[in-house]
Amino acid sequence: MNLIVLLKMVPDTVEELNVASDGKSLDSEYLRFKLNDPDEHALEEALLLKERAGGKVTVVALDAPEVDDALFMALAKGADRAVKIPADQASLGTVATARMFATFLASGGGQITPDTLVLPGSQAIDDLEGEVAAYLGEALSLPYVGVVSSVSPVNGKVVVLKEFSGGMRGEFEVTLPAVLGIQSAEKPPRYVPVAKVRAVMKSAKIETADIAPPESAKALAVERMYKPEVAGRAQILEGTPEDIAVRIASLLAERGII
Amino acid sequence: MSTGILVLVEHLKGTMADITFEMLGVGRKVAAAQGGQVHAVLLGKNVAALATRLGAADSVLLADEPSLEQSSAEVIVPLLQQLMAQKQASLVLLGGTNASFGLGVQLSARMKVPFVNFCKGARVEGGSLVLTSQLFSGKILSDVKLADGKGIVSIYPGAFPAEAGRSDKTPPVEKVAVPPGSPKVVFKRYIEPDTSDVDITKQSVLVAVGRGIQNADNISLAEDLAKTLGGAVCASRPVIDQGWLPLSRQVGKSGMSVAPKLYLALGISGAPEHCEGMKGAQLIVAINTDPKAPIFDVAHYGANADCLEIIELLKEAVEKKKTK
Structure with missing residues (x-):
């Protein structure tokens, strides 16, 4: 199979996020970036598919802080080819990002063969304009399923599981080539030792593909960006861990829970 | 317009x-x-x-x-x-x-x-x-x-x-008339959630664990506490995705919606996708190291602490209360 995984760097929300002085964007000074969680799962699912059905895994990303690390990490995990499109991801909305990926795929950079699966993560935490996967399906006129948590090749097609709500899932049969937004892989993303990533950094190369950004970088103009008012509903219990444990136990006893 | x-x-x-x-x-x-x-x-x-x-x-x-x-x-x-x-x-x-x-x-x-x-x-x-x-x-x-x-x-x-x-x-x-077509994505069947081990929607006490539980070995600490409280363990997406607990224990958008008497959230930041599945709980107590974690907006009581430092102490405190 021809497996194409799209990677995106997103701000790590474990860090404090602040709004820039323009009041319309994130303050990038102290932002730390990490690979979007679902994208990491998309890569894992692609590697599992390669192991099961054979094929080649290509990872593609736009330029962003720490993106080279993510691309080398993907190669160390077993991806065959890594491509960087040197356009600043932060300045592009989802629509523009998807257009760039679509151009890359249509230009032969990615080659949509009859056995191609394009695997972006299902969504990202900054997808104000929507999800890349669905836009790509539309732009490339390929069938699309999102929130996918399992992919199995069967008779030249794939059978996928899509998550609904309440733990319910649906099984769908999808004709290839197709775009699948991956929510989670069948197994936890594999671990790769730092030494192996370092070795790959020395031996492997990241290709670049020059794609001109679309005319309009963003489909939506943000009027204002701000932090939510802290509702501060929780009454905070202070003290040592012992104090806190005793207070919680008392609360539960008062309410007849224990 | x-x-x-x-x-x-x-x-x-x-x-x-x-x-x-x-x-x-x-x-x-x-x-x-x-x-x-x-x-x-x-x-x-x-x-x-x-x-x-x-x-x-x-x-x-x-x-x-x-x-x-x-x-x-x-x-x-x-x-x-x-x-x-x-x-x-x-x-x-x-x-x-x-x-x-x-x-x-x-x-x-x-x-x-x-x-x-x-x-x-x-x-x-x-x-x-x-x-x-x-x-x-x-x-x-x-x-x-x-x-x-x-x-x-x-x-x-x-x-x-x-x-x-x-x-x-x-x-x-x-x-509305639907034009005929031959879709390339075809629905086959529903797959019901497997609740053969525990149905978390039917529990009155849930001990929920998130990233703050840190590793698979610590899940057993939460299980011990849940047992003492007469409930079960559930989790947010990152824990399930790591394979530390089965899918049937997931609370949130894709997982279960729960409304227990007590929801004890340990090391859960409270992403909107998670809160969607638990905000109906009668009593929410959250323990998280990040004082700005959104979980404190939906919780009734909270503590800024490392849940791993509290779990066993809480189990002891509950056992003491119960024997009184």
């Missing part, structure tokens, strides 16, 4: 989802400010009976066919496109749910109107529709303006009052 508002009705296996009423409420609010009619679009297999519950809409546009069971974007998007044209609709409201995932994006691309994701606030301001979206796991809000009121909006479940979209009226129903 706005002449029509379409609301795509959400239902799963014959049950109407609350998000439908939330969207109808938003639709009514916008229609009251800007004029125009609200049309509920009801698509699916054996769904005609649900139409009677959509009285908050001015009309129901119904397509009830076997082929529409869990039909995918390639079928629904052209249908919505056709209905937008027929009803001169400039605004389409969709549920921010897994079921409707991706529809808005594709419809917006075809209609060349903007798509706004994660919407949790809407107001009409001087003829424009101003929408508030929550980004970055609920840590940042952003306002965007649909100047001419045109757009496709994905409504975050639980953000708007469902009551505003309920009505006893019986709406007129208009049948």
Whole structure:
């Protein structure tokens, strides 16, 4: 199979996020970036598919802080080819990002063969304009399923599981080539030792593909960006861990829970 | 200006989802400010009976066919496109749910109107529709303006009052024809959640663990505490994705919705997707090292602490109380 995984760097929300002085964007000074969680799962699912059905895994990303690390990490995990499109991801909305990926795929950079699966993560935490996967399906006129948590090749097609709500899932049969937004892989993303990533950094190369950004970088103009008012509903219990444990136990006893 | 508002009705296996009423409420609010009619679009297999519950809409546009069971974007998007044209609709409201995932994006691309994701606030301001979206796991809000009121909006479940979209009226129903086709995405079957070990929706006490539990070995600490409390362990998505607990224990958007007497959240930050599944709990107690974690906005009691330092102490304290 021809497996194409799209990677995106997103701000790590474990860090404090602040709004820039323009009041319309994130303050990038102290932002730390990490690979979007679902994208990491998309890569894992692609590697599992390669192991099961054979094929080649290509990872593609736009330029962003720490993106080279993510691309080398993907190669160390077993991806065959890594491509960087040197356009600043932060300045592009989802629509523009998807257009760039679509151009890359249509230009032969990615080659949509009859056995191609394009695997972006299902969504990202900054997808104000929507999800890349669905836009790509539309732009490339390929069938699309999102929130996918399992992919199995069967008779030249794939059978996928899509998550609904309440733990319910649906099984769908999808004709290839197709775009699948991956929510989670069948197994936890594999671990790769730092030494192996370092070795790959020395031996492997990241290709670049020059794609001109679309005319309009963003489909939506943000009027204002701000932090939510802290509702501060929780009454905070202070003290040592012992104090806190005793207070919680008392609360539960008062309410007849224990 | 706005002449029509379409609301795509959400239902799963014959049950109407609350998000439908939330969207109808938003639709009514916008229609009251800007004029125009609200049309509920009801698509699916054996769904005609649900139409009677959509009285908050001015009309129901119904397509009830076997082929529409869990039909995918390639079928629904052209249908919505056709209905937008027929009803001169400039605004389409969709549920921010897994079921409707991706529809808005594709419809917006075809209609060349903007798509706004994660919407949790809407107001009409001087003829424009101003929408508030929550980004970055609920840590940042952003306002965007649909100047001419045109757009496709994905409504975050639980953000708007469902009551505003309920009505006893019986709406007129208009049948919609579905063009034949041979879809490339075909629905096969539902896979029910496996609750053979524990059904967390039936537990009165849940000890929920998130990233803060740090590793698989620590799950047993939470299990011991749950046992002492007479409950079970559940988890947020990162823990399930790591394979530390089975899928049946997941609480949130894709997982279970729970409403226990006690929800003890250990090391859970409280992303909107998680809160969606647990905010109905009677008592929420959260322990998290980050004082700004959004979980403290939904919790009744909280402590800024490392849950690993508290778990065993809490178990001891509970045991002491019980023997008294």
